Amino acid sequence: MNEREKLNEIIRLSTELSTIKDIDILLERILFEARACVNADAGTIYSREGDLLHFSHAQNDTLQGKLPKGEKLIYKDFSIIIDKHSSVAGYVASTGEVLNIPDVYNLCSGCGYYFDVEFDKKSGYRTKSMLTVPLRYETDEVIGVIQVINAKDNDGNIIEFTEDDALFIKHFASTASIAMKNARMTRTLLLRMIHMAELRDPKETGAHVNRVAAYSVEIYERWANKRGLDRKEIDSNRDVLRMAAMLHDVGKVAISDTILKKPAKLTPEEYEVMKQHTTLGAELFTNTESRFDRIAAVIAVSHHENWDGTGYPKKPKGEDISIFGRIVAVADVYDALSCKRVYKEAWKEEDVIEEIKHLSGTKFDPEVVDAFFKSLTVIKAIAEKYPDKN
Ligand SMILES: [Fe+2]
Numbered sequence: 135m136n137e138r139e140k141l142n143e144i145i146r147l148s149t150e151l152s153t154i155k156d157i158d159i160l161l162e163r164i165l166f167e168a169r170a171c172v173n174a175d176a177g178t179i180y181s182r183e184g185d186l187l188h189f190s191h192a193q194n195d196t197l198q199g200k201l202p203k204g205e206k207l208i209y210k211d212f213s214i215i216i217d218k219h220s221s222v223a224g225y226v227a228s229t230g231e232v233l234n235i236p237d238v239y240n241l242c243s244g245c246g247y248y249f250d251v252e253f254d255k256k257s258g259y260r261t262k263s264m265l266t267v268p269l270r271y272e273t274d275e276v277i278g279v280i281q282v283i284n285a286k287d288n289d290g291n292i293i294e295f296t297e298d299d300a301l302f303i304k305h306f307a308s309t310a311s312i313a314m315k316n317a318r319m320t321r322t323l324l325l326r327m328i329h330m331a332e333l334r335d336p337k338e339t340g341a342h343v344n345r346v347a348a349y350s351v352e353i354y355e356r357w358a359n360k361r362g363l364d365r366k367e368i369d370s371n372r373d374v375l376r377m378a379a380m381l382h383d384v385g386k387v388a389i390s391d392t393i394l395k396k397p398a399k400l401t402p403e404e405y406e407v408m409k410q411h412t413t414l415g416a417e418l419f420t421n422t423e424s425r426f427d428r429i430a431a432v433i434a435v436s437h438h439e440n441w442d443g444t445g446y447p448k449k450p451k452g453e454d455i456s457i458f459g460r461i462v463a464v465a466d467v468y469d470a471l472s473c474k475r476v477y478k479e480a481w482k483e484e485d486v487i488e489e490i491k492h493l494s495g496t497k498f499d500p501e502v503v504d505a506f507f508k509s510l511t512v513i514k515a516i517a518e519k520y521p522d523k524n
């Protein structure tokens with residue numbers, strides 16, 4: 135790419151990134167595009183949380199290539215300290231410098247930071263060249279770090295990142311951080327809405343809704359790939375679904391405390407009132423011009439419908455229930471059964487699995503259940519990412 139093409143590429147990417155509203159989907163995309171621009175085999179993106187850098191996403195083409203089609207790499211969640219004398223990413227976040235390292239196994243003596251070989255040891259990967267750039271908002275505030283790993287030449291040999299690569303990623307990072315800032319704000323506002331619902335119904339915690347939403351995105355991607363949906367459509371639906379699924383039970387804010395917090399079983403009349411959280415939730419999203427509102431409304435109203443038409447509130451059957459509702463139904467029940475709640479213990483994993491299988495074809499769409507089981511490894515990793523607080 136020449137200078138002009140690179141500039142055009144940055145402009146194109148900045149427009150594209152600004153259409154992504156969900157922070158997780160956005161970070162994944164930023165990393166992907168950054169790697170594509172400099173032909174990097176792997177990469178990691180961290181977002182800042184106070185004095186720590188939190189690992190957000192990692193991608194690795196070589197390791198991914200060793201997995202069967204459709205499988206995803208599972209990374210352990212971790213945080214690193216932001217300072218000058220621990221990790222490379224921590225150093226970059228603390229100083230705001232760009233580091234272009236030809237070989238991380240040969241760091242300059244006395245540079246202060248270290249490369250942790252643990253991941254390489256476990257995975258059999260050899261990290262060599264590494265370009266680490268701070269994600270900065272309005273020149274000063276570091277909100278994350280992007281790290282691209284192992285530049286490749288046209289024959290696939292690992293080479294160093296060039297000065298041009300560094301410049302390009304630096305420009306790209308400043309564009310990306312604006313989109314990041316907005317997406318973070320959206321996530322914060324959604325979690326605040328959920329916190330309001332949580333004050334009324336302690337079952338609807340931030341952790342629960344993050345899990346249900348992230349499971350839903352995984353299940354949807356499996357389902358959509360199997361159906362052969364277009365990549366663009368899948369990506370934009372994942373983005374909206376990640377946010378909208380969080381609000382599946384937000385209608386509970388309108389249900390009275392005597393019913394929501396009743397320590398005993400609900401009477402049939404009370405249960406009828408409780409069921410209204412579906413339609414009441416949908417009523418919050420009335421802007422038919424907005425795709426987010428349309429999908430959030432559809433999820434709120436349909437997440438208790440059953441495949442065989444025995445659910446509530448409207449009792450449609452089969453594919454007359456929105457796919458988003460069918461997916462959130464499975465994700466929500468899986469999470470509710472797997473977790474401890476005030477009124478019940480967590481179910482044993484094999485019992486949860488049995489129950490989901492058992493409900494396939496009656497309560498749940500068998501195709502969605504199938505996608506759920508195929509995504510189970512990723513789903514379990516998500517559960518670890520968003521643990522309950524107590
Ligand atoms: Fe619900």
Ligand SMILES: [Fe+2]
Nearest residue numbers: 346382383466
């Ligand atoms: Fe829920």
